[in-house]
Amino acid sequence: xxxxxxxxxxxxxxxxxxxxxxxxxxxxxxxxxxxxxxxxxxxxxxxxxxxxxxxxxxxxxxxxxxxxxxxxxxxxxxxxxxxxxxxxxxxxxxxxxxxxxxxxxxxxxxxxxxxxxxxxxxxxxxxxxxxxxxxxxxxxxxxxxxxxxxxxxxxxxxxxxxxxxxxxxxxxxxxxxxxxxxxxxxxxxxxxxxxxxxxxxxxxxxxxxxxxxxxxxxxxxxxxxxxxxxxxxxxxxxxxxxxxxxxxxxxxxxxxxxxxxxxxxxxxxxxxxxxxxxxxxxxxxxxxxxxxxxx
Amino acid sequence: xxxxxxxxxxxxxxxxxxxxxxxxxxxxxxxxxxxxxxxxxxxxxxxxxxxxxxxxxxxxxxxxxxxxxxxxxxxxxxxxxxxxxxxxxxxxxxxxxxxxxxxxxxxxxxxxxxxxxxxxxxxxxxxxxxxxxxxxxxxxxxxxxxxxxxxxxxxxxxxxxxxxxxxxxxxxxxxxxxxxxxxxxxxxxxxxxxxxxxxxxxxxxxxxxxxxxxxxxxxxxxxxxxxxxxxxxxxxxxxxxxxxxxxxxxxxxxxxxxxxxxxxxxxxxxxxxxxxxxxxxxxxxxxxxxxxxxxxxxxxxxxxxxxxxxxxxxxxxxxxxxxxxxxxxxxxxxxxxxxxxxxxxxxxxxxxxxxxxxxxxxxxxxxxxxxxxxxxxxxx
Numbered sequence: 001x002x003x004x005x006x007x008x009x010x011x012x013x014x015x016x017x018x019x020x021x022x023x024x025x026x027x028x029x030x031x032x033x034x035x036x037x038x039x040x041x042x043x044x045x046x047x048x049x050x051x052x053x054x055x056x057x058x059x060x061x062x063x064x065x066x067x068x069x070x071x072x073x074x075x076x077x078x079x080x081x082x083x084x085x086x087x088x089x090x091x092x093x094x095x096x097x098x099x100x101x102x103x104x105x106x107x108x109x110x111x112x113x114x115x116x117x118x119x120x121x122x123x124x125x126x127x128x129x130x131x132x133x134x135x136x137x138x139x140x141x142x143x144x145x146x147x148x149x150x151x152x153x154x155x156x157x158x159x160x161x162x163x164x165x166x167x168x169x170x171x172x173x174x175x176x177x178x179x180x181x182x183x184x185x186x187x188x189x190x191x192x193x194x195x196x197x198x199x200x201x202x203x204x205x206x207x208x209x210x211x212x213x214x215x216x217x218x219x220x221x222x223x224x225x226x227x228x229x230x231x232x233x234x235x236x237x238x239x240x241x242x243x244x245x246x247x248x249x250x251x252x253x254x255x256x257x258x259x260x261x262x263x264x265x266x267x268x269x270x271x272x273x274x275x276x277x278x279x280x281x282x283x284x285x286x287x288x289x290x291x292x293x294x295x
Numbered sequence: 296x297x298x299x300x301x302x303x304x305x306x307x308x309x310x311x312x313x314x315x316x317x318x319x320x321x322x323x324x325x326x327x328x329x330x331x332x333x334x335x336x337x338x339x340x341x342x343x344x345x346x347x348x349x350x351x352x353x354x355x356x357x358x359x360x361x362x363x364x365x366x367x368x369x370x371x372x373x374x375x376x377x378x379x380x381x382x383x384x385x386x387x388x389x390x391x392x393x394x395x396x397x398x399x400x401x402x403x404x405x406x407x408x409x410x411x412x413x414x415x416x417x418x419x420x421x422x423x424x425x426x427x428x429x430x431x432x433x434x435x436x437x438x439x440x441x442x443x444x445x446x447x448x449x450x451x452x453x454x455x456x457x458x459x460x461x462x463x464x465x466x467x468x469x470x471x472x473x474x475x476x477x478x479x480x481x482x483x484x485x486x487x488x489x490x491x492x493x494x495x496x497x498x499x500x501x502x503x504x505x506x507x508x509x510x511x512x513x514x515x516x517x518x519x520x521x522x523x524x525x526x527x528x529x530x531x532x533x534x535x536x537x538x539x540x541x542x543x544x545x546x547x548x549x550x551x552x553x554x555x556x557x558x559x560x561x562x563x564x565x566x567x568x569x570x571x572x573x574x575x576x577x578x579x580x581x582x583x584x585x586x587x588x589x590x591x592x593x594x595x596x597x598x599x600x601x602x603x604x605x606x607x608x609x610x611x612x613x614x615x616x617x618x619x620x621x622x623x624x625x626x627x628x629x630x631x632x633x634x635x636x637x638x639x640x641x642x643x644x645x646x647x648x649x650x651x652x653x654x655x656x657x658x659x660x661x662x663x664x665x666x667x668x669x670x671x672x673x674x675x
Contacts, residue, residue: 003509003513006505006509007505007506007509010503010505010506010509014502014503051558055557055558112334112335112338116338117334117335117336117337117338117339118339118552118555118556118557119525119526119529119556119557120556120557120558121529121533121556121557121558121559121560122558123558131537132537132538132539139538139539141537141538143537210502213503214502214503214530214533214534215529215530215533216526216527216529216530216556218336218526219336220336224499224500224501224502225502255500255503256503256505256506259500259506259507260506260509260510263495264494264495264496264506264507265467265495265496265497267500268497268499268500
């Protein structure tokens, strides 16, 4: 029983990191209607920024986290302006998709040039002495609790932001109908930039959390979690923020439990099999809305 | 008019012949090429191979060359990609390569060996450890094969009484890791070692190891065998520390390089044992000279890949001198002569005293080191 709880918490912890990444995916998809495959690599950049500030420049962890968030925000806006915006009216959504894959490779290769392929060990943002909490025979990693808490708080804040503030409402409007939104005086370009800024800031946070729990940092660190988070976003219903959260958590738990109780080799196969079943039953994902075509 | 055309054709033909013969062979120089990933995820390995071979080539040239002939040497990048490795091989062949040192990694070695077999070019891979690397008779290697490493590890653990109940965590998507795991398992049975936990991960799920470690902890294993690369080992050791799991760790040469990771907390690796053919802090003169020369040239401490490549070049020198080959011989004739000579030579290298069998396998003693205070200490 104690072991099961341990596995479950590990799953929640991994899941909440997937969830934070998935929220970035899902927001950008919902509003800009594009799959930003470079999202996973923004995580990696965020982790490298935090690493440089905390370990190389020896500044406090909080400064590192802040630098990672701001750095990723700037990067996200820049990528959108340079690589995606000129293609927004290209007619085919494939053009932007391919560009996103290109940006992903670009970021990986720049990181390779600057930081080399030799992995770096990330310094956890939690001090050594507070790394684990012991409750009787039960032992929890503090970073797991932090990841879960950060994930929940971020989703609540985002929900508030989107439903209660004007920029948030503008995002909803753009998601529904970009043309109509711009006719109503909403700056579509500004809203999309804001979306990229928030999504990338989340990626920065995810990067720090990911590398605090799993400390090996290399230029390819973000690639696989990025893809898993994309799956989580589809799982939960792409475009829906609570959906991304639920999808991420479920994915993490399924992954860890199938690794434990079925087979560590087949865990990915099981995760994707579950995804296929969910999509067969609910083609729009768990929380996805069915949008009816109006004539 | 016709006459003129004939003359020009003859001249063109003569020119073509002279280009081909002059480029590679007429200058009395051996052309040796090396291939490895100089960029990309495994750049550490390829760079070490190309640089390690360069040190050996420079030493040999300064000392008068191979049987009096100088060596011309060139390294090409393959980015850890099989196709690019074959392209690199073709580039080197156009350049005039007669003997190949490489490729660095197993997958690329296997891909290129198809080409060297067709061309009958002599190939000596410093570090291609998968069994299939030496499937053809023109290919030899310097490092242990994966099966040999797994067997040597199990023997070492059994004979030194390190543990009787062990766990294994390996990468089932990687030919190196699963190759070692298979022979470790076979030999463990002979050594009376019980494999209580056998857990895998894949290249697509190599971030979280908490389940695998938790299972090892629940089973109460005395030792965890890690036939994997150091990138994942760093995460595994950190997660084990966070879980409060204390055990003996044992790995193969894939763990070599762990201590060089940026910001790696070396206390995590305290007491980790690994089989590795080369320890840079060994006291013998050969190692000391090599490490000094390598540091002077490239400003880093050489790893086992550099040592393997260094030994590879000296092996070619020994075999070439034994066979009495000269630079004007054809690629195929050189290959035939070297193939025979390889089984007759003994090389006193950085990675041990090596002899070869006709199927390309080196015969040398495995060396084990234990990490103490952040450095390798040789074990007896």
